[in-house]
Amino acid sequence: MNSLKLPLWMSGINGRALAAPLLIVLMLAMMILPLPAFVLDVFFSFNIAIAVIVLLTSLYTVKPLDFMVFPTVLLVSTMLRLSLNVASTRVVLTEGHTGPDAAGKVIEAFGHFLIGGNYAVGIVVFIILTIINFTVVTKGAGRIAEVGARFALDAMPGKQMAIDADLNAGLIAEQEARRRRTEVAQEAEFYGAMDGASKYVRGDAVAGIMVTVINIVGGLIVGMVQHDLDFSSAIKNYTLLAIGDGLVAQIPSLIISTAAGVVVSRVASEQDISGQLIGQLFAKPQVMFITAGIIGGMGIIPGMPHIAFVLLAALLAGAGYLVRKKAEQGSTAAADAQPEAQATAAPELEEATWQDILPVDTLGLEVGYRLIPLVDKTQGGELLRRIKGIRKKFAQEVGFLSPPVHIRDNLELKPSAYRIALKGVEVGAGEAVNGQYLAINPGMVSGSLPGVETTDPAFGLPAVWVDASLREQAQSMGYTVVDAGTVIATHLNHLITTHAAELLGRQEVQQLLDHLAKEMPKMVEDLVPKLLPLSTLQKVLQNLLTEGVHIRDMRTIIETLAEQAMHTQDASELTAQVRVALGRAIVQQIFPGTNELSVMTLDSRLERLLMQAMNTGGAEVAALEPGLADTLTSQTENAARQQEQMGLTPVLLVPAPLRALLSRFLRRALPQLKVLSHAELPETKTIRVTSLVGGQS
Template identity: 45%
Template sequence: MSALVARLPGGLSGRATLVPLAVLVLLGLMVVPLPAVLLDIFFIASIAVALTVLMVAVNIRQPLDFSAFPTVLLYATLLRLALNVASTRVVLVHGHEGTAAAGHVIEAFGSFLVGGDFIVGIFVFAVLMIINLVVITKGAGRVSEVAARFTLDALPGKQMAIDADLNAGQITADEARARRLEVTTEADFHGAMDGASKFVKGDAIAGVLILAINIIGGLILGTVSHDMAIGDAARTYLLLAVGDGLVAQVPALLLSIAAAMVVTRVGKSEDLAGQVGSQIGRAAPWLPVGLILALIGLLPGMPLLVVAPAVGLALWLARRRPAETTTTAEADSAPANDSGRIDWADVADTAPAALEIGFGLVPLVEDVRGAPLMARITAVRRQLSKNLGFVLPQVRVRDDLALSPFQYRITLAGVVVGEDEVFPDDLLAIAAGPLATTVPGRDAHDPAFGLPARWIDPADADLAEAAGYTVVDPAAVIGTHLNELLQAHAHRLLGQDEVQALLDTLADAAPALAAALTPKLLPASVVTQVLARLLEEGISIRDMRSIAGALVAVAPKSQDPVELGELIRPALGGALVQALAGVKGPLAAVAIDPGLEHLLVQAVRANPGAAHPFDPALVTRVAEAVAAATTGLLAGPRKFAIVTVPPVRRALWQLLHARLSGVPVLAFSDIPETRDVEVLAVIGAPANNEGAA
């Protein structure tokens, strides 16, 4: 057989050909007359299939564990209906030959199970039909219909919850895809079960009609075609009809029970036996059950031999079950408390950015309150991704009992970069400058910019705004702080995966440029370092086409990321100056005294390639000169840049960026020739020349 399957067109496996073969067999049962022996085999197979489906339904943990059930139910129903067609043919054609004419299975059901009395058989069949059609099938169909409706109604909400978890960094992209697939499969499953329940109901109705056809057709054929007496015809054909009906109804009843078990299944942690055992087997109900049974046993005429063991079993369960429950709980908790077991999940954390919160801030991420913090984080990531030019990695939000209740902490690659306290039931009133009016509240500071602020009651928000405060909610406070830190450390969040995604996007828009850049001229690792240096100085990499074009032009000159970063800056100069001076305005600049600049150039040439080439004395002199020249400018509203010669630009930025956060250091070559420059001050000049031009 395996050799035959291997020679099938396309190399189809046996499993792939099983379903079409099963369909052909079903058609054959309906069309081809079967001998009684084959009919017996198929009847036993039908019962075995129903039992197998029932056992699988009992042992699943959740309905999706048996997602093929609607299709299996369809095939099992078709098998039983095909057997009804085949058995009806045999009963009507050969029924006059005796009760064994339709096979031993039908004869056994008609003779042994109902005692050979077809009147009893009809009533037994009627009872089974009522149980199956009115009770089990109707109930399972209703549950399927409601479950399908509720699942479809909840589908958008579940999808939004998955997106929120993904944006918050609580799950990975692969986990999000798996959860979306599970949600979609669940909706499809309950929709299919709603339709499959109609198969079961139709099968039960068909059983009644087939029984009536067998009885009426048998009586007519027996008396007219085979000259049987009416009593003999009734005895023979009714017994065969009832046996045939019972043979069909037993597997139908089993499948109906299986369907009801699947659609009424709740929970995922245990199978049905474990769930029922853990919930019904609790100690509390069994003591009153035993006492009530004991009282019932005292009634006159009650069978004490039956009641007494039931009372004893109930009391025994009431005494023993707590110990078993404790033992089970201890056994379940043992692996969690096993200090010798270490998993990879215990030591690996794939989220580069994380927000840890105290338990008092958990309401800010709960769906009940709309999860304002999660929405804020999503908005921060979206806006920063647009500004910086690459998709920021997920920010994982998790609670940490080691923190104080209202404390939060922001970490990058496990390193704490910021922390503070917020109060979820208050608002933060931030003072932009000296204010005459003070609103009631607790003194604090804005964690993002360090401005003086006060935590106030929401009822005083209007008063604070009237006094000139800027009032923000706790989620906005954390979101703003996170925004500033992610922007300041964006270069640490850019990895080769993100750069490869940028290159793939560039390849879609400019395939020749992308192919010329990497890996032909520069490896992706070097491109990553160059882009990270741009981000470190607050330069967006959104214009990847210009950056790639500049790298292609300068790559033959150097492979050093530091030198490459300096060489491509003139190509980005227009965007750099525009961010400071607008579209047409002059660039406000702070120059360096030629004498001091000459000392800086000599220091860089004496220590080529050093990140900090200046000696301590020169560093002190430069710091004092910068402080003297820029003190007044920093307090003003106008943006400005420090301008110097190209050889010292990067080293000077390394020296000043911690002291002058947000003030760029430009080389003269970075400024387009079409741009005017207005010198506001000169660093290191002998006299105060602030405002010089």
């Protein structure tokens, strides 16, 4: 038998892709084509089921983006109700004279249930339901969505900066950063879509009242004029049908509006609505006991329903007792789980040995006792993982593997303080409040925040420690908000990068050569120790790192040293030759993505004076005459400040013989200044001189 084959145009379409177009076409068909009463019953039942599904889904949603399709569901469900109103109106006006079941059993049942034989009461109750939906639920949800959209848009720059900061610090990978950026954009789009979609529900409530009034008035006219019904029969049939039709549409509308309010009003957490209600509303036994006492006291007042109040008070007191008992059992179990401290006899003092001399850690991190959870895996500490990310990112960017960071607690520090040591000497310290967030002011914030004012320990920017509840507000005001672990990790990353030259010891250089020998063994063997001793290679690499030059391109460095080592063994001269060979990489590191290099240069008179001083006294800082040194420092600082105000990196371009001298001399006063020589610039780059140093001297 030949198998049945679908046409080519149908083979690429699945059932899910057809669901939405079929639903839209179906709604349009309901507005145009007449539907029998049974089909209306089916669609009205389907409408109610969809509303209940949406409400339950919103209750079990952990965060708003888990129900990202909700604005579209809101629009489609509204259009479905309006289509059913149009279809039912046609049936009511054409078949209403036959009796209350003309438009189907669903409309008849809802009409009887609400009216109960009294048309005036039915109309009033229907209007009250519609007003509740329109003025309370829908209006409130729309307002929350509007404010949420505004705050989400205002917070986008701060969230993007926080993501970029984590990425630059090596705390997250590029894929994770891309996912977070997408989530931030989706959150803003979601609240914006909810703000617009809520207007459909408000319009649906108004349309429900108008359709009901039109059905009653139009039914009376059609029944009395066309079908010769008396007024009492016409009002009985058409009011029952109109109210039933309006109610069967308004109840799903009220459910959908409630779901919209639940979605936009919840705060993102790891629990759904049910878990939050039980865990937060009924978590304190004191609250339960006090409430039970108040309700019980009201129950004994004469005239009150004693049974209802006393019974409710007893239930609350019982619930409070169970909550307190459960909390006490949890505390007892936690206490039993801790090992009991056993008194041990003090050991006898032993003679001092060489084992008592402990090596100094190259990199050390000491924390106060309140920061221990950040570095304890058993307590969910993330700082260890972030430090691993920092070392990995440092190795990928700089070119060698930094020593491991040894972490220990120090009871001599303040509870929230930390200390970063390099070879046993403190190079950085600060405080990080665990459980709070550091809101860093990048210079463009729109207001102030309540909290403890401080400075960012890594870069010295003004900042303030704020509670977790103010995190979103701080981001919306333009602050860069990070947690305590990120503060320590960023500070550590900054110090490791700054002291990279000191971290490159003899052992690290040998490990680097051993790693390179796997790919280019002959090149490494010919250089060390045949042409250069290991100490000279270490000094050259340290010179490069001191001035912020990465050593990832070890092939170029080794080839250049192998070529120049036959002419000189001086580490400074070899460094200058390596910088020329790495010129393209150095320029790209300072000026990424541009062919125009905006630099400062020396005035010709000052350049001649410096060349004469160097030729007279040698390439040493001490050779500079004090007046000339002061002029050079002050004018370079002014020119560098102008560069930074223009948003440019301060770079000083000088002749090759002066580069090393000026770099060493200006590094202490201007650590951010980069000094380049003409020989290091690629020929393809264009030079734009922005200022002259010494031009006014």
